Amino acid sequence: MPIKNKSVIFDRENLNKENPKEFLYKALKMSPSDLILEVRESGLKGRGGAGFPTGTKWMLASAAVSDKKFVVCNADEGEPGTFKDRVLLDEFSDLVFYGMIMCGYAIRANKGFVYLRGEYRYLLDKLLKYLDKMHEENLLGKNILNSGFDFDIEIRLGSGAYVCGEESALIESLEGHRGESRNRPPFPVNTGYMGHPTVVNNVETFATVPIIISRGAEWFTTVGTLNSKGTKLISVSGDCKEPGVYEVPFGISINDILKLVKAENTKAVQVGGASGHCVPKEQFDRALSFEDLSTGGSIMIFNESRDMLHILKNFMEFFVEESCGQCTPCRIGNIKLLEGVEKVEAGDCALSYIKELIELGKSMQLASKCGLGQSSPNPFISIMTNFENEIFSQR
Amino acid sequence: MIEIKDNILTQEISELIGKYGNGREALLPILQQIQAKHGYVSEFAQQEIANALDIHPVEVYGVITFYSFLGNKKKGRHIIRLCRTISCDLAGKDAIIRTLERELGIKFGETTKDEKFSLEFINCMGMCDQGPAMMINEQVFTQLTPHKIVDILKNFR
Ligand SMILES: Cc1cc2nc3c(=O)[nH]c(=O)nc-3n(C[C@H](O)[C@H](O)[C@H](O)COP(=O)(O)O)c2cc1C
Ligand code: SF4
Ligand code: FES
Numbered sequence: 335m336p337i338k339n340k341s342v343i344f345d346r347e348n349l350n351k352e353n354p355k356e357f358l359y360k361a362l363k364m365s366p367s368d369l370i371l372e373v374r375e376s377g378l379k380g381r382g383g384a385g386f387p388t389g390t391k392w393m394l395a396s397a398a399v400s401d402k403k404f405v406v407c408n409a410d411e412g413e414p415g416t417f418k419d420r421v422l423l424d425e426f427s428d429l430v431f432y433g434m435i436m437c438g439y440a441i442r443a444n445k446g447f448v449y450l451r452g453e454y455r456y457l458l459d460k461l462l463k464y465l466d467k468m469h470e471e472n473l474l475g476k477n478i479l480n481s482g483f484d485f486d487i488e489i490r491l492g493s494g495a496y497v498c499g500e501e502s503a504l505i506e507s508l509e510g511h512r513g514e515s516r517n518r519p520p521f522p523v524n525t526g527y528m529g530h531p532t533v534v535n536n537v538e539t540f541a542t543v544p545i546i547i548s549r550g551a552e553w554f555t556t557v558g559t560l561n562s563k564g565t566k567l568i569s570v571s572g573d574c575k576e577p578g579v580y581e582v583p584f585g586i587s588i589n590d591i592l593k594l595v596k597a598e599n600t601k602a603v604q605v606g607g608a609s610g611h612c613v614p615k616e617q618f619d620r621a622l623s624f625e626d627l628s629t630g631g632s633i634m635i636f637n638e639s640r641d642m643l644h645i646l647k648n649f650m651e652f653f654v655e656e657s658c659g660q661c662t663p664c665r666i667g668n669i670k671l672l673e674g675v676e677k678v679e680a681g682d683c684a685l686s687y688i689k690e691l692i693e694l695g696k697s698m699q700l701a702s703k704c705g706l707g708q709s710s711p712n713p714f715i716s717i718m719t720n721f722e723n724e725i726f727s728q729r
Numbered sequence: 730m731i732e733i734k735d736n737i738l739t740q741e742i743s744e745l746i747g748k749y750g751n752g753r754e755a756l757l758p759i760l761q762q763i764q765a766k767h768g769y770v771s772e773f774a775q776q777e778i779a780n781a782l783d784i785h786p787v788e789v790y791g792v793i794t795f796y797s798f799l800g801n802k803k804k805g806r807h808i809i810r811l812c813r814t815i816s817c818d819l820a821g822k823d824a825i826i827r828t829l830e831r832e833l834g835i836k837f838g839e840t841t842k843d844e845k846f847s848l849e850f851i852n853c854m855g856m857c858d859q860g861p862a863m864m865i866n867e868q869v870f871t872q873l874t875p876h877k878i879v880d881i882l883k884n885f886r
Contacts, residue, residue: 411855412852413853414814414815414816414852414853414857415814415815415816415857416853416857417855417856417857417858419855420855451855452761452798453851453854453855453864454855455867456867456868490757490758491757491758492796493757493760493761493796493797493798493799494796494797494798494799494851495795495796496852507757508754509753509754510752510753510754510755510756510757510792511753511792512791512792512795513795513796514795528754569857569858570858571816571857571858571860572815572816572819572857573819577857577858577859578858579858604815608815634815634857636819640819645815648813648814648815648818649815651813652814652852652853655852656852658795
């Protein structure tokens, strides 16, 4: 299923006119530092959710001193409501792989991994075939396009653990361990796979780089907002007539997204997946951007008929199950929040207790070891706060 | 009989070591292969893998129990995993739960007596625009309806 609206970047017809292989030629003719500079000047920020500037990440890894470095493409895509990386891997794998090669060239790494979630195993054969073809065409392997640069890509599968999308847990998993997040710092750009400098980027981030190299950083900055350049793929699901993957410019409002996907009677929109925020109707003029509503791409739409407490319970069950259990705020905190939801459901919960749980949620945001526990209270806080009337008047 | 089976498993593991090497990073790919072939990683297999990688068997056990696609207990030949996350929930997963349970005569978390099917839940599997969605083994099925379930199951019986 292709990307649904007219795309600026991920439009196969346009790309074919430009011949994506030329992008790689062009990149490998640049000096590594010029390549990084171009990515920095584009203002590209990570598409996986956290929004760290990609050029800066590459620069840090490039500056790190080591005999070995690695490039990792994060294709774990586990955030509820996100599926745009699946579409990219299926239809634009050339751009994803080219982006990884460019990163390798820029930081002087010779090996890349794609960490593909086990649920996407059915894409594996197609991707492996494509890698073989790239080898045949000298786009991978030794002395790529006679540039003197060697790079290879290996695909590793996940085995069903959401936390492995967190970059340090992902590295643990690649190394053959339980996917338990590490303390940060040190960051992967210094101490990553096997202790070597490693760039971990999202699928969409890698796929965007070749376009920036081809059309120039300046072109890229003409789309988007002050601090969020370019376009973003969003995965839209829930109550609307046309769910799917859309490419939208940063700065688009929730209202405009709802029109695009033909949603009616919308009560709330969950932006950023289970770990994101629930936006009520009154705030639908807010914009998708790193400055306002930041998202890895998940947009879930709820209409007037939906019970917000039911939705919140579903999210909290998700976190209780997916917490790696390493640190107490997350392991115990999520259970407490879920129990609170169940108490409300049973009509057995004092409003003052919910206020206490919101405070607990805020402590979890501060005290948890990794992004999972730091963000899992988000839906609890935003739904309990924005829909307090609905939730308590019914029970 | 058991001894022969074990010998074959030892042979398989040494072949996998040949393919993936004997470094710690080979552990997950090896476990995934054993899981795919046998449906679980037996205690004997855990021992053998630990020996081959020169790590403690508890390390192997720890990894198996962490990942939801790896298991140390025998399950049905076909594992059905239905997405229970919110978009599939809104799209009608509850009706699919009831259909699957009635058609197979078991509850979620159980395996049929003939060891053909196990029913499990999975968290969001990236098919949210086409829910309700489920996987049988590695295959993905979307936009499920009770009638569709009956047809799909026929092909696996
Ligand atoms: C619990 C958790 C799950 C995550 N899952 C993913 C994921 O599936 N894909 C992804 O690209 N980033 C995910 N991230 C973010 C990564 O840690 C990391 O920031 C990202 O891969 C960096 O790439 P980017 O800068 O290109 O976005 C996750 C983070 C957390 C805390
Ligand atoms: S915050 Fe949660 S997922 Fe992250 S390390 Fe702590 S227990 Fe594990
Ligand atoms: S919610 Fe079911 S696949 Fe995403």
